[in-house]
Amino acid sequence: MTTPKHTLALIYGSAREDRFCDILARWLIAALTDHPRFTVAIIDPRDYDLPLTPLKPACSATLRLSRQLDKADGFIILCPDYNHSYSATLKAIIDSAYMEWKTKPVGLVSYGGQSGGLRALERLRGVLARLDAIAMRESLSLAYPWRGLDDHGQWTSPQGADEALDLMLKRLAWWCSLLTQARRENVDMEVV
Numbered sequence: 001m002t003t004p005k006h007t008l009a010l011i012y013g014s015a016r017e018d019r020f021c022d023i024l025a026r027w028l029i030a031a032l033t034d035h036p037r038f039t040v041a042i043i044d045p046r047d048y049d050l051p052l053t054p055l056k057p058a059c060s061a062t063l064r065l066s067r068q069l070d071k072a073d074g075f076i077i078l079c080p081d082y083n084h085s086y087s088a089t090l091k092a093i094i095d096s097a098y099m100e101w102k103t104k105p106v107g108l109v110s111y112g113g114q115s116g117g118l119r120a121l122e123r124l125r126g127v128l129a130r131l132d133a134i135a136m137r138e139s140l141s142l143a144y145p146w147r148g149l150d151d152h153g154q155w156t157s158p159q160g161a162d163e164a165l166d167l168m169l170k171r172l173a174w175w176c177s178l179l180t181q182a183r184r185e186n187v188d189m190e191v192v
Ligand SMILES: Cc1cc2nc3c(=O)[nH]c(=O)nc-3n(C[C@H](O)[C@H](O)[C@H](O)COP(=O)(O)O)c2cc1C
Pocket: 014, 015, 016, 018, 019, 020, 021, 022, 080, 081, 082, 083, 084, 085, 111, 112, 113, 114, 115, 116, 117
């Protein structure tokens, strides 16, 4: 019997022109293509004209995005370091929804200069905890990832990154199975 696949939403944390995010996203998508446990769905802020502050009633972009987040069983967030925090773009995505995050696992991939975006990740973890999303311990932080580009624009992942990603995906699959079943069985979060 084949195990049903989980929908993993890959969230781009940057909307910048020339963003490095695209290169890392391609690497993640390659790892997730034909993956035995996941199908991947892309959430790119460029596809949504999100307001910086949530509107009431919600605008059509916010509603469209929250529906996409709702369909996901788990997430991978690509998180660039912007002044030792995550981007405003990413916060706008996060604030577009609420229940859609609850009890879903999140894999984190940060990038930036020397710290590889670790400070941004630590700030992001607090936000995800508020939403009852489960941030994986096994995150990846890539320092100066642009140094992996050759003269032809081909990117090579840093040493150990593929193995670290593989481990994170295994852990994500484990959490996705557990939490998807718990949500299906409607385990009452208020009493456990
Ligand atoms: C507004 C802004 C602030 C940044 N601040 C930092 C920083 O504090 N530390 C760091 O290591 N990199 C910093 N960077 C570098 C980014 O992490 C790097 O440019 C990365 O590629 C940004 O992701 P993106 O290209 O996908 O938008 C900053 C970049 C921007 C645009």
